[in-house]
Amino acid sequence: MLTTHSLLERTLGHKKRAIRKGAILKVEGDTSRQTFYVREGWLAASQSLPDGDRQILEFVLPGETYDPTGADGRTSFVKIEAPCEAVVVAMDTSAWTRLLQDHPDLWLEERRAANAVQARRAERMLRMGKSSAETRIAYVLIELYLRLSKGEPSEKHGFHVPLTQKDLGDYAGLSSVHVCRTLRRLSRQGVITTGDHMNICVHDMSTLADLADVDLGTLRREIVPTSA
Amino acid sequence: MLTTHSLLERTLGHKKRAIRKGAILKVEGDTSRQTFYVREGWLAASQSLPDGDRQILEFVLPGETYDPTGADGRTSFVKIEAPCEAVVVAMDTSAWTRLLQDHPDLWLEERRAANAVQARRAERMLRMGKSSAETRIAYVLIELYLRLSKGEPSEKHGFHVPLTQKDLGDYAGLSSVHVCRTLRRLSRQGVITTGDHMNICVHDMSTLADLADVDLGTLRREIVPTSA
DNA sequence: CGTTCAGTTGAGTTGCTTCAACCCGTGTGG
DNA sequence: CCACACGGGTTGAAGCAACTCAACTGAACG
Numbered sequence: 001m002l003t004t005h006s007l008l009e010r011t012l013g014h015k016k017r018a019i020r021k022g023a024i025l026k027v028e029g030d031t032s033r034q035t036f037y038v039r040e041g042w043l044a045a046s047q048s049l050p051d052g053d054r055q056i057l058e059f060v061l062p063g064e065t066y067d068p069t070g071a072d073g074r075t076s077f078v079k080i081e082a083p084c085e086a087v088v089v090a091m092d093t094s095a096w097t098r099l100l101q102d103h104p105d106l107w108l109e110e111r112r113a114a115n116a117v118q119a120r121r122a123e124r125m126l127r128m129g130k131s132s133a134e135t136r137i138a139y140v141l142i143e144l145y146l147r148l149s150k151g152e153p154s155e156k157h158g159f160h161v162p163l164t165q166k167d168l169g170d171y172a173g174l175s176s177v178h179v180c181r182t183l184r185r186l187s188r189q190g191v192i193t194t195g196d197h198m199n200i201c202v203h204d205m206s207t208l209a210d211l212a213d214v215d216l217g218t219l220r221r222e223i224v225p226t227s228a
Numbered sequence: 229m230l231t232t233h234s235l236l237e238r239t240l241g242h243k244k245r246a247i248r249k250g251a252i253l254k255v256e257g258d259t260s261r262q263t264f265y266v267r268e269g270w271l272a273a274s275q276s277l278p279d280g281d282r283q284i285l286e287f288v289l290p291g292e293t294y295d296p297t298g299a300d301g302r303t304s305f306v307k308i309e310a311p312c313e314a315v316v317v318a319m320d321t322s323a324w325t326r327l328l329q330d331h332p333d334l335w336l337e338e339r340r341a342a343n344a345v346q347a348r349r350a351e352r353m354l355r356m357g358k359s360s361a362e363t364r365i366a367y368v369l370i371e372l373y374l375r376l377s378k379g380e381p382s383e384k385h386g387f388h389v390p391l392t393q394k395d396l397g398d399y400a401g402l403s404s405v406h407v408c409r410t411l412r413r414l415s416r417q418g419v420i421t422t423g424d425h426m427n428i429c430v431h432d433m434s435t436l437a438d439l440a441d442v443d444l445g446t447l448r449r450e451i452v453p454t455s456a
Numbered sequence: 457c458g459t460t461c462a463g464t465t466g467a468g469t470t471g472c473t474t475c476a477a478c479c480c481g482t483g484t485g486g
Numbered sequence: 487c488c489a490c491a492c493g494g495g496t497t498g499a500a501g502c503a504a505c506t507c508a509a510c511t512g513a514a515c516g
Contacts, residue, residue, distance in 0.1 A: 029446070047350050047351070047353075047354045048354075049354065049355075049358055049359065049441050050441055051441075053358040053359075054358075055350075055353055055354040055357045055358055057350050057353060057354075069343050070343055070344075070347050070449065070450045071340055071341075071343050071344030071347055071449065071450055071451055071452060071453045071454065072340075072449045072450070072454050073336075073340050073343070073454070075449065075450070077347060077350075077446075077450045078350065097339075101332070101335075104329070107329075108301075111325075112299055112300075112301050113299075114342065115297050115298055115299050115301070116298075116299030117346075118345075118346075118349075119298050119299055119305060121346075121349050121353065122275050122283075122285050122305070122306065123275070124353070125275075125283055125285060125349065125352070125353055125356065125401075126275045126276075126277065126283040126285075127277075128353065128356045128357055128401060129283045129356055129398075129400075129401030130277055130281040130282075130283055130401070131277065131281075132503075132504095133503080133504070164461090164462065164463090165462075165463065166462085170357075172357075173353075173356060173357030173358070174504080174505095175504075175505060175506080176462090176463085177463095177464085177465090177504090177505075177506080177507095178503090178504055178505075180462095180463060180464060180465085181464085181465085181504095183463095184463095184464075184465090196513090197462095213277050213278055213279075218257070218305075221298065221299065221300045221303065222298045222299055222300070222303070222305045223299055224299060225299045226299065226300050226301070360471080360472095361471080361472070392493090392494065392495090393494075393495070394494085402472080402473095403472070403473055403474080404494090404495085405472090405473075405474080405475095405495095405496085405497090406471090406472060406473075408494095408495060408496060408497085409472095409496085409497085412496075412497090424481095425494095
């Protein structure tokens with residue numbers, strides 16, 4: 001089975017670039033038509049209001065690609081930055097598109113990944129529109145956990161989130177102060193513990209799932225692309 | 229130029245179905261793998277919380293297609309309903325996918341449409357996360373106006389929204405009561421007037437754009453697919 | 457040892473929600 | 487033909503969740 005990963009490792013691996021924390025890979029409104037593939041670390045795709053408020057639309061995790069092209073096929077309207085150190089491959093979108101058209105397997109895989117992105121945004125929007133801060137944070141933690149553990153459930157449910165609480169707030173639609181309060185409340189309830197630098201350990205996954213209004217199995221099938 | 233519209237009108241037109249207002253075309257979690265093409269009227273793709281709260285993710289307008297497939301390639305996790313009378317073509321997603329692979333033009337067109345969907349969700353999420361009710365409503369009105377007028381700016385800026393205020397609220401992330409208050413405020417300010425059954429007329433598009441934190445030209449290029 | 461950056465916590469404010477009442481146009485059945 | 491119910495819109499009042507502002511802590515770093 002040809003996967004995005006194996007193909008890119010073979011053919012484009014030499015183009016990889018190390019990215020510093022806080023680096024901006026692409027600004028809103030430029031026309032360079034790049035598609036990004038993340039090998040290590042995370043990227044954040046965000047959009048901002050004139051007053052500077054930022055909404056993070058998507059985190060791009062290791063092994064994922066992100067094509068920020070807008071509806072005119074030329075311009076990208078999102079900003080892409082690195083919330084932590086990362087290693088990425090930046091490739092020309094038209095080359096990438098040709099590659100996809102030549103490899104139906106790959107195309108299907110990317111189509112599913114795109115569906116997963118849609119589904120994640122949908123779930124997050126649902127909670128941004130209708131749910132409390134506790135539900136939003138619980139959902140975001142579960143989403144990240146599922147994506148990071150890619151269907152291989154670990155025993156400890158511990159994972160590292162290489163983000164500040166401000167970043168997390170910009171993803172969940174909350175202020176950093178309220179992210180802090182909400183994490184503290186979850187931790188006081190014994191659902192999670194937080195370690196240094198946003199190391200999060202989930203102690204009671206089923207309570208967290210309840211808080212997030214989520215069925216774990218269903219959500220996994222919905223938002224984590226299956227390579228099957 | 230082969231377009232989705234012309235192709236579907238020729239080959240699939242006979243499969244069209246008339247849909248009654250309030251009809252549910254697809255429930256959350258089914259596996260029927262249908263892609264919808266809307267000829268007349270609107271469809272709404274929504275997702276709900278266990279307690280019944282609903283978030284409308286996308287309106288599907290005449291001439292648009294919508295594929296609700298999730299990340300596992302089988303199941304759809306969104307509900308699709310008709311907020312008003314509609315005429316749609318429901319086709320098998322795998323047939324549709326084959327069609328796309330056989331027609332690169334079509335594929336590109338749909339890819340751009342998908343990019344536009346992403347961009348619209350991004351803009352809406354940005355405002356749901358960071359903006360006031362006034363901004364959210366102003367944005368939604370402009371989004372719908374741009375999509376309905378498809379790059380052909382009309383003089384009068386009047387258009388019909390076949391939705392209840394509850395529907396609009398479920399789209400913008402507000403209660404129906406607050407949608408009402410916000411529309412009244414906009415109308416008191418002279419920016420819009422509202423007629424019977426949600427006939428909306430924008431009198432001061434530039435003020436509305438300011439309220440929405442939007443640049444009209446940029447937004448059009450971003451969220452309205454170009455057939456060029 | 458001072459500075460900076462992220463997290464934590466308290467106090468006060470506000471914007472949106474909920475609840476509830478009322479209006480109006482439409483449909484419907486006695 | 488009138489009575490009534492119903493759905494959707496409008497408005498007021500009250501409550502609360504999340505925000506802002508601000509002060510403090512601790513860790514990291516030159």
